[in-house]
Amino acid sequence: MKTAELERTDRVRLKALPPLALYVHIPWCVRKCPYCDFNSHERSGELPEKAYVEKLLHDLEGHLPSVWGRRLTSVFIGGGTPSLFSPASIDALLSGVRARLPLEPGAEITLEANPGTVEAGRFRGFRDAGVNRISIGVQSFDDRMLTALGRIHSADEARRAIAAALAAFDNVNIDLMYGLPGQSADMARADITEAANAGTPHVSAYQLTIEPNTAFWSKPPPLPEHDESADMQLAVENRLAESGFEHYEISAFAKPGMRCRHNLNYWEFGDYLGIGAGAHGKISFPDRVTRHERAKQPAMYMQEAAAAENRIIAPAELPFEFMLNALRLVEGFAPELFSERTGLSVIAIQQAVGEAERQGLLGRDLKRIRPTERGQRFLNELLALFLPGGTAARGSGDRGAVHAIRIS
Numbered sequence: 001m002k003t004a005e006l007e008r009t010d011r012v013r014l015k016a017l018p019p020l021a022l023y024v025h026i027p028w029c030v031r032k033c034p035y036c037d038f039n040s041h042e043r044s045g046e047l048p049e050k051a052y053v054e055k056l057l058h059d060l061e062g063h064l065p066s067v068w069g070r071r072l073t074s075v076f077i078g079g080g081t082p083s084l085f086s087p088a089s090i091d092a093l094l095s096g097v098r099a100r101l102p103l104e105p106g107a108e109i110t111l112e113a114n115p116g117t118v119e120a121g122r123f124r125g126f127r128d129a130g131v132n133r134i135s136i137g138v139q140s141f142d143d144r145m146l147t148a149l150g151r152i153h154s155a156d157e158a159r160r161a162i163a164a165a166l167a168a169f170d171n172v173n174i175d176l177m178y179g180l181p182g183q184s185a186d187m188a189r190a191d192i193t194e195a196a197n198a199g200t201p202h203v204s205a206y207q208l209t210i211e212p213n214t215a216f217w218s219k220p221p222p223l224p225e226h227d228e229s230a231d232m233q234l235a236v237e238n239r240l241a242e243s244g245f246e247h248y249e250i251s252a253f254a255k256p257g258m259r260c261r262h263n264l265n266y267w268e269f270g271d272y273l274g275i276g277a278g279a280h281g282k283i284s285f286p287d288r289v290t291r292h293e294r295a296k297q298p299a300m301y302m303q304e305a306a307a308a309e310n311r312i313i314a315p316a317e318l319p320f321e322f323m324l325n326a327l328r329l330v331e332g333f334a335p336e337l338f339s340e341r342t343g344l345s346v347i348a349i350q351q352a353v354g355e356a357e358r359q360g361l362l363g364r365d366l367k368r369i370r371p372t373e374r375g376q377r378f379l380n381e382l383l384a385l386f387l388p389g390g391t392a393a394r395g396s397g398d399r400g401a402v403h404a405i406r407i408s
């Protein structure tokens, strides 16, 4: 094949660019939790807050030529434990972001907080810096479970953190986990009931999974049986529905109008810049969709001189990449969105959609294509149908594309 032909097969045609978000990674934690496979590092001594914020802004500057003329629809400061940074550092970060890239009016700005690192004054400081949404890593309201998970906070500290966050913010999320070591169905029900009644408009509930490169992987704790975890999942969904939460993504539940706009942008295959150690992003151009990624180790990231390099996503991989995100949404997606975000015709997915329908994994009406209950339960099998060249399994590699869904 000639070079010109090769280039053509590497290109797509996007009629409009998607919304643009910003993800900022703060990679330090007080202590590494034994189940955590995020890019988080136990802090030792004073954090280099000032130098790191300067590096983040330098990193952002390197991306600017790729996004000239665009506005940010949301910012998500995740980690690690971003609430370890002082309100003054978050203020410097957000002022620096605004000076370099305009934000849409009313843009959602989320900061992740660990209950062991916050009190009322700190929340007010984050609010004054411009943060308008807080995501609290509670995980459980049971001290026995928190100890089993190696968390640095107690259940009462989590309750106090929720109350303090709600005093300063309307928009607060609680992260909760179920299927924990030694957890019974009654204990999981008690946890989700307390979360549903906590007064926050958003709850994210994740089943604990044992990931490679974690302390739990080397020494697995005894976990509830598969059936018991499935019952817990059902209890989570029912309890939150009874309390008026809409289940809109596999693990995300929101009161009407309070869905996380930043995460929705990932799931709708929008664009996002990623800055900070190990952060990665996705940027579209009229003729291509690209990804970028930074060094994982904080020390290496701080020394990195060059701006992130963009890698073009091969058009053949775009259907899978799109589905990896969009099929997490309970309501699925409108077929036009596929073309808008990938620059490909829906013909590219027709065969796989048909096969998924035959297997009872997808359903569709005139407006949307959505995973059935079976499709939600067997998401990996469903996704495999969209891999380039067919149905070869590729494991559950969906963590990378949805890295902002955090448990902190």
Ligand code: SF4
Pocket (backbone or CB within 6 Å): 028, 029, 031, 032, 033, 036, 037, 038, 040, 079, 080, 081, 114, 137, 407, 408
């Ligand atoms: S789970 Fe959260 S708090 Fe625990 S190590 Fe990972 S990022 Fe840090």
